[in-house]
Amino acid sequence: MVFISRGNLIMLTSRFSLISLLGLLLLCSGCAAKSDSLYQQLGSHNGVSQITDSFLQNLAKDPLIAHHFEQTDIHVFRQRLIEHLCVVSGGDCVYKGESMFDSHVGLHISQADFDAVVGHLIDALKQQHIPIATRNALLAKLAPMYQDITYH
Numbered sequence: 001m002v003f004i005s006r007g008n009l010i011m012l013t014s015r016f017s018l019i020s021l022l023g024l025l026l027l028c029s030g031c032a033a034k035s036d037s038l039y040q041q042l043g044s045h046n047g048v049s050q051i052t053d054s055f056l057q058n059l060a061k062d063p064l065i066a067h068h069f070e071q072t073d074i075h076v077f078r079q080r081l082i083e084h085l086c087v088v089s090g091g092d093c094v095y096k097g098e099s100m101f102d103s104h105v106g107l108h109i110s111q112a113d114f115d116a117v118v119g120h121l122i123d124a125l126k127q128q129h130i131p132i133a134t135r136n137a138l139l140a141k142l143a144p145m146y147q148d149i150t151y152h
């Protein structure tokens with residue numbers, strides 16, 4: 001038979017609490033790493049909205065690109081872009097637009113167009129003071145969309 005004195009019981013209980021606390025801390029550090037998503041690094045909703053506005057202003061000033069948007073409802077397009085950037089960067093949003101293939105089919109977008117648009121996005125990210133590592137992380141998510149956007 002094993003007797004546990006009251007003192008030992010308190011020590012055992014507090015040791016158990018300490019282990020639970022450490023477990024919780026480990027779990028929480030996991031939570032913190034997870035919540036520090038690319039979306040948050042971009043400034044969440046306000047940040048992504050400001051990046052989108054800078055991006056749209058940059059597009060409008062570029063004659064190579066602006067004509068593509070002559071028939072576009074810019075208000076709706078802005079909303080779709082914000083949702084799209086949110087989803088791509090891991091934010092908890094719903095993208096209500098079409099796929100990248102469907103929304104660009106028949107627009108005859110060339111590599112030069114694509115590079116120019118990406119250049120305007122990079123400028124917008126710089127204008128909103130997004131650090132280079134975050135800029136590159138976003139561009140790495142967008143780069144594979146090239147196939148769906150160009151030459152069809």
Ligand code: HEM
Nearest residue numbers: 065068071072080081084097098103109113114117142145
């Ligand atoms: C990584 C690059 C790009 C991304 C992430 C992107 C994203 C988007 C998104 C989210 C939409 C909205 C789709 C919808 O409303 O269902 C869209 C539409 C459109 N995009 Fe892009 N796009 C990219 C490159 C380009 C390029 C290079 C051009 C041409 C210069 C272009 C021209 C357009 C046009 C004309 C529309 C249709 C707008 C309308 O509804 O009238 N996009 N794009």
